Amino acid sequence: MPHQGLNKNNIQEKEVCVCFSLRKAARVITQIYDEVVRPLGYKATQITLLGVVNQNQPVTVTGLAALTDTDRTTLTRNLKLLERDQLIRITRGQDRRQRSVVLTENGRQLLAKAYPLWRETQKRIIHIVGEKDLYDLLLKVNHTLEKIKEA
Amino acid sequence: MPHQGLNKNNIQEKEVCVCFSLRKAARVITQIYDEVVRPLGYKATQITLLGVVNQNQPVTVTGLAALTDTDRTTLTRNLKLLERDQLIRITRGQDRRQRSVVLTENGRQLLAKAYPLWRETQKRIIHIVGEKDLYDLLLKVNHTLEKIKEA
């Protein structure tokens, strides 16, 4: 949406759609990060996923799903692309139903290259938005998600 | 990412990635809205796009791209699905390069059905998050995007 509503005085006012606003913000910010990591040949989402694996390895598909609030089947496909490029290795876990994901040396090296680009971008955004405002924003985002998951 | 960094005391601390956080939030919130409008047979993004058309018709593809911060080619495809289901009508503009998008009666009726569902969801989220907190969040999101576009 956005949609129109009526306020107490029956005067039309624009009401902001939570879904639209957040998706739009995600698009805009993703563009920035995508552009920055493009020289590496990957998208921000892929580097991100690699980073999550790095900090939680070994990790299962369901584990990654919980960490990223992403559907398992989405991760299956996203992981397959990283595996194809030998950035991660996927093996069967002790529980034979599970798959265990770890970074390869290639993956580690890619992350090492990505890190300074990422830091630069974070700094750039902090510089534009202001450290406190950005911090507040992300805090609010996380807080909001926590409340929603509780409910 | 998220990634790890070092703070002033060289103690490892998690640094929040703007891109990851916003995409995650968008995923979580989109799930909620998708679930709500599922009985209508459409996704939240489609209802959203329909709503943007409704409030700006007649509107060109590039116009919608600017309104939603979406790539033009993304809109070409998303609009095609709405056109297929006769929710919108796309005609050539006076400038023969442009395409003019308007809602059909079908589209108007679908939006009318979606509106109460959308309102209910907004209320639900307001109830969970708190009106002031949510308002602050969306304000911060918009403010942040504005600053980024200026830069």
Add this chain to the structure above:
DNA sequence: GTATATTAAGTGCATATACTCCTATTGTTC
């Protein structure tokens, strides 16, 4: 007025995302 630049839009390709089934493995119950 023609050559060139700009603008609006679309195609091919690739990735991101999630729902509905489906299979394989593990856990539970009796």
Add this chain to the structure above:
DNA sequence: GAACAATAGGAGTATATGCACTTAATATAC
């Protein structure tokens, strides 16, 4: 320990998203 439930994961299908490239129409320069 066999029947059944629960869990981990994947395949098919569909939409969302954006980049590089292309085409068509308009605007501009001379």
